Amino acid sequence: MSATVPKTMRALITQPEKKAVVKEVPVPSITDDEILVKVAAVAQNPTDWKFVEFVQNHGTICGCDWAGNVVQVGKNVTTYAVGDHAAGFHQGGSYTDRGAFAEYVKVEPDLAWKVPPGALSHEEAATMGCAFWTAVQALFHPTRLGLVEPPKKAPGNEWIFIYGGSSSVGLYAIQLARIAGYKVVTVASPRNHEVLKSLGADAVFDYNDPDVIAKIKETTGDSLHVAFDTISVHDSQVLTVKTFAPGPGKLIVIQQPEEDAKKLNSKVTIQHTLIYTALGKELKLGNGYPALPDDRAHMAQFLTKVPGLASSGAIKPNPIKLWEGGLEAIPDGLLYMKEGKITGEKIVYRV
Structure with missing residues (x-):
């Protein structure tokens, strides 16, 4: 045809x-x-x-x-x-x-x-495309955060911290996490706070606020064990790790993990995710990435859900x-x- x-x-x-x-x-x-x-x-x-x-x-x-x-x-x-x-x-x-x-x-x-x-x-x-797929991979792939995947829902009492809520990736991550039943705390410039709340963020703070870490811990009841840094520079990774509650935790980043952030808390795993692996081909970037069929299969199955999310207005x-x-x-x-x-x-x- x-x-x-x-x-x-x-x-x-x-x-x-x-x-x-x-x-x-x-x-x-x-x-x-x-x-x-x-x-x-x-x-x-x-x-x-x-x-x-x-x-x-x-x-x-x-x-x-x-x-x-x-x-x-x-x-x-x-x-x-x-x-x-x-x-x-x-x-x-x-x-x-x-x-x-x-x-x-x-x-x-x-x-x-x-x-x-x-x-x-x-x-x-x-x-x-890129931003939406990245959020999907970071939140739901079993080897990344492995959150409950829509249409299933988490019980609704677990918090996730998303650094950079107003980035393209952050805008989708907030919506996807809320659809999956999670409570979302995020940081962004004040001019974007109302938009992020309209997309489902439960709490939004200014990342430049000197008390932002304390405010996040208070809002979440110091219960954070999962986070996604959509910016992933040195300062964002360090701030994010400092928001974690005592005990094990996992942070997904879209650039390479920073050594200073890794040293802050030995119980928090910082893992890099790269959306190109969802295409299922070997990547000749840096030291190279092998083809990852499981990454491709996960994205392919999630894409079958996207028409419904789009037509229902669940994802904007x-x-x-x-x-x-x-x-x-x-x-x-x-x-x-x-x-x-x-x-x-x-x-x-x-x-």
Whole structure:
């Protein structure tokens, strides 16, 4: 099954000297087990500019988060049809035929999710990629925090601390934890407190408050044993570990664990999680990461739940900052993010 598809497309391609430019490249060919999607909108993540600047896989397609309509379906695929609205996540900056910042993307169908008609726009669906997947993996994967996974619910009396509630990952982590029956305490800039409460946070504090640790301990009855740091710099990890109650605990971080944080409390395990492992491929980053089939299987099964979460309104997409100019404007948006000018919103482009 297919619609008319051109032979070439425009895509944002990594270049030497830490640059990315729009070029004409071949439209990806799909296997019998893949689908091809005409991209309508893409969303931006910090990993996008970091791949351009630090990883520098020259000649590869940038971008992770995409949404659009299916235009080709491999003959072995039974879960999608031409015209379906789909959204998903890629490891941008790594492949010449696979990346979000392009007019077409190919994907294995179980690593995409079908957007219910009328539930979300393309722009909204595009925000539910890297950040959403990261929150899912950190909270629910059995080898990470291993929390009770929706639609099941925890009893409702266990607290989780989410550092960085107004980050893209934090916005989703708050919602997912509440859906799963947990009580959520988080920290963020004061201007974002009301938004975070509207998404389900039970208590929100300013991370710059000198008494923030004492306030968290008082609010939670000094009962914290699980936490997720969505920022994961030195100071955020140290603060988070200091909020833990006596006894064993586990903290999931999205950057490498800090030695100073590990030394604070020997009973708190600090574990790094990397969302790219959910794609089920070997990663050539740093010292390398082997393919992790269990990570892929966990994400694939969770993605079957996402259409229901989206259509019911249980999960609200990140607030959008629509950046005009399409693919050609993305380098400017990447610089804007690199300079730390975005918070509480997701930069999205129409393709």
